Amino acid sequence: MAAHIIAAVCFDPDSTNYAELTDAVCAVRIASRATRRLQAVLGGAFLTKDDRSPVTVADYAAQALVSRVLPPEDAIVGEETSPDLLTPEGREVMARVADVVESELPGVAVNEVGDAIDRCSSTGGASGRFWVLDPIDGTKGFLRGDQYAIALGLMEDGEVVGGVLGCPNLPSAAGRGCLFAAVHGRGAWELPLDEDGPAPRRIGVSSVAEPREAVFCESAVSMHSDRGGHAGIAERLGVTAAPVRMDSQCKYGAIARGDASIYLRLPSSATYREKIWDHAAGFIVVTEAGGAVTDAFGRELDFSLGRTLETNRGVVATNGLLHRKVLAAAAAVLPEAPAA
Numbered sequence: 001m002a003a004h005i006i007a008a009v010c011f012d013p014d015s016t017n018y019a020e021l022t023d024a025v026c027a028v029r030i031a032s033r034a035t036r037r038l039q040a041v042l043g044g045a046f047l048t049k050d051d052r053s054p055v056t057v058a059d060y061a062a063q064a065l066v067s068r069v070l071p072p073e074d075a076i077v078g079e080e081t082s083p084d085l086l087t088p089e090g091r092e093v094m095a096r097v098a099d100v101v102e103s104e105l106p107g108v109a110v111n112e113v114g115d116a117i118d119r120c121s122s123t124g125g126a127s128g129r130f131w132v133l134d135p136i137d138g139t140k141g142f143l144r145g146d147q148y149a150i151a152l153g154l155m156e157d158g159e160v161v162g163g164v165l166g167c168p169n170l171p172s173a174a175g176r177g178c179l180f181a182a183v184h185g186r187g188a189w190e191l192p193l194d195e196d197g198p199a200p201r202r203i204g205v206s207s208v209a210e211p212r213e214a215v216f217c218e219s220a221v222s223m224h225s226d227r228g229g230h231a232g233i234a235e236r237l238g239v240t241a242a243p244v245r246m247d248s249q250c251k252y253g254a255i256a257r258g259d260a261s262i263y264l265r266l267p268s269s270a271t272y273r274e275k276i277w278d279h280a281a282g283f284i285v286v287t288e289a290g291g292a293v294t295d296a297f298g299r300e301l302d303f304s305l306g307r308t309l310e311t312n313r314g315v316v317a318t319n320g321l322l323h324r325k326v327l328a329a330a331a332a333v334l335p336e337a338p339a340a
Contacts, residue, residue, distance in 0.1 A: 023069060023070055023071060024070070024131075024152055024154070024162070024164045024181070025164055025179060025181055025191065026069055027065065027066040027069035027070055027152065027164075028066065028150050028152050028164045028165070028166040028179060029166065029179065029193065029194075029195070030065050030066075030069060030104050030105075031061075031062040031065045031066050031135065031150045031166060032150055032166035032167075032168045032177070032179070032193055033104070033193075033194075034058075034061055034062065034065060034100050034103070034104050035058040035061070035062050035136065035142070035148070035150065035168065036168040036169075036177070036193075038056075038057060038058045038061065038100065039058065039142055039145060039148075039168070039169075055080060055084075055139065056136065056139060056142065056143065057093055057096045057097050057100065058100075058135075058136050058142060059079070059080050059135050059136040059139060060080055060082070060085065060093070060094075060097040060117055060135070061096075061097045061100040061101055061135075062135035062136055062150055063078050063079070063080050063116070063117050063120055063133060063135035064097065064101050064108075064113045064116040064117050065100075065101055065104055065105065065116075066133055066135065066150070066152060067116040067117065067119050067120055067133075068101070068105055068108060068112075068116050069105075070131060074129065074130065074131055075122040075128070075129075075130035075131070076119060076120040076121075076122055076130060076131045076132075076133055077120065077122045077123070077124045077130060077131065077132045077133065077155075077276065077277060077307060078117075078119075078120025078121070078122075078133040078134075078135065078277070079120075079133070079134050079135060079275070079277050080117055080120070080135060081117065081118055081121065082094075082114045082117040082118050085097070085114065085117075094110070094113070094114070095110075097113060098110045098113045101113050101116075120133055123306055123307060124155065124276060124303075124304075124305075124306050124307055125158070125304065125305075125306060126157065126158035126304035126305070127157055127158070128156075128157065129154070129155065129156045129157075130154075130155050131152060131153065131154055131155070132151075132152070132153040132154075132155060132160075132276050132277045132280040132281070132303075133151070133152050133153075133277060134149070134150070134151040134249075134275075134277035134278060134281075135150060136148055136149075136150065137149040137150070137151045137247075137248040137249050137277070137278060138220075138246075138247030138248025138249075138250070140220075140221055140247060141220060141221075141246070141247025141248055142247075146169065146220065146246070146247055147167070147169050147170060147220075147246045147247045147248050147250045148167075148168070148169070148247055148248045148250070149165050149166060149167050149248040149249045149250050149253075149281075150165070150166035150168075151163075151164075151165055151166075151248075151249045151277060151278075151280070151281040151282065152164045152165075152166075152281055153276075153277070153280030153281040153283070153284065155280065155303060157304075158302075158303060158304025159184075159303070159304075160184075160280050160281075160283055160284045160303055161183065161184040161284070162181075162182065162183045162184065162284060163180075163181070163182050163280060163281030163282070163283070163284040163285055164179060164180070164181045164281060165179065165180040165181075165249055165250075165252065165253055165281050165282060165285055166179050166193065167179070167180070167193075167248075167249075167250045167253050168193060169250075170250050170253060170254075172190070172192070172193070173192075173197075173198045173201075174192050174193065174194070174197045174198055177192075177193035177194070178190050178191065178192060178193055178253075179191040179192070179193055180203070180252075180253045180256060180257075180285045181285075182256075182284045182285045182287075182288035182289070183284075183288070184284065184288070185288075186288070187202055187288050187289070188202070188203050188204075188256050188284075188285050188286075188288040188289035189201065189202050189203060190203050190253075190257060203256055203257040203258070203289050204256075204257075204258065204289050204290050205255060205256060205257075205258055205261070205286070205289050205290045205291040205318075205319035205320060206258035206259075206260075206261045206319045207258075207319070207321070208261045208319060208321065208322065209321045209322070211237035211238055211239055211322055211325055211326070211329075212237070212238035212239060212240065213261075214237070214239055214241075214260075214261040214262050214322060215241055215244060215259070215260040215261055215262070216230075216234060216239060216241075216243055216244070216260060216261065216262035216263065216264060217243065217244045217245070217246065217251040217254055217255070217260045217262070217263045217264070218230050218243045218244075218245055218251075218263070218264050218265070219245065219246075219247065219251075219265065220245040220246055220247045221247065226266040226267065226268050226314075229264075229266040229330075229333050229334065230243065230264045230266060232329075232332075232333040233264060233266075233326065233329040233330055233333055236329040236332060236333070237325060237326065237329050239262075244260055249278070249279070249281060249282035251263045251282070251317075252279075252281075252282025252283070252285055252286050252317060253282070253285065255286050255289075255291055255317050255318070255319065256285045256286045256288075256289035256291065257289070258319070261318060261319045261321075261322055262316075262317070262318050262319075262322060262326055263315070263316070263317040263318070264315075264316060264326075264330075265296075265314055265315040265316070266296050266314045266330070266333075266334065267296060267313045267314040273308040273309060273310055273312075274308065274309040274312060274314075274315060275307060275308055275309075276303050276306075276307060276308065276309060277307075279293075279301065279303075279309070279315060280303060282317070283301060283303075283317075286317050290319070290320055291317060291318060291319050291320050292317070292318055292319075292320040292323040293315065293316070293317040294315075294316055294323070294327070295309070295312035295313050295314055295315060295316070296313055296314030296315065296316055296327075296330050296334060297313060297314075297327075297330070297331070297334070298316075298327045299311070299312060301315070314334075316330065
């Protein structure tokens with residue numbers, strides 16, 4: 001089961017001795033450390049994928065690092081692939097990726113870096129165990145110097161059973177940066193981003209029961225969701241506070257530890273399908289913290305259908321107490337639910 005993979009949640013919260021980190025926490029911590037350094041120096045160095053989204057040295061390096069640290073027998077569903085790094089434009093990026101990986105894992109050759117990236121090509125599905133990785137969730141936020149996350153989820157037979165979120169820029173007890181870890185049935189925890197940081201602490205969602213008192217989150221990038229729909233829901237709920245806009249699954253972390261009570265990601269188009277790596281880790285962190293996560297029409301998120309949430313439309317995450325009210329407001333704003 002997942003508990004032996006992400007045993008970080010088993011630490012005594014009153015203990016400062018948590019040296020026995022698991023592969024998952026170790027992998028995300030290493031990638032967080034490397035990408036935090038890169039964010040300070042990277043500037044605008046990125047490639048543009050076919051869907052016009054940017055991909056940086058940090059995306060590739062984080063994927064390679066996590067891939068190399070996780071057990072070699074485990075399959076991984078990852079966002080990036082290496083062919084673009086073999087083009088004339090990509091070779092310089094590849095050289096920088098290899099330098100970053102070698103700085104964290106000395107002795108890894110360039111060809112091994114490409115292999116590590118392309119190892120993350122599993123198609124997912126409803127059977128077996130595999131990891132789901134978004135190496136830099138919120139690339140545009142990363143490029144702006146804002147929030148981003150390294151998001152690693154663990155799947156078993158189509159269900160999310162564990163997850164680790166690295167949030168290098170999120171405010172924390174250490175000042176800046178933290179990890180969130182969760183295992184099905186074992187709760188959710190906040191850990192320090194650095195090994196010598198504060199002791200892990202168990203986290204839980206807010207106790208806000210009145211919508212007008214809620215803080216809600218949405219993406220910092222307007223193309224990722226329907227902000228007009230969000231505003232309509234907030235108005236129906238009586239929410240008066242301005243939305244908190246941030247990139248990446250850091251929003252799930254904010255819900256899980258009670259910084260906010262509602263996260264809205266209404267579908268921005270009829271054809272868009274959410275990717276499983278954009279939600280798997282955040283999903284279990286929030287649900288294990290006592291919250292609720294469904295699609296915008298109240299359906300359970302189905303991670304068993306491959307690399308996308310094919311039968312779901314949008315995402316709503318709340319502290320649980322507000323979920324029915326938020327879904328009712330969404331039903332008044334959204335068109336009729338499409339067939340699953």
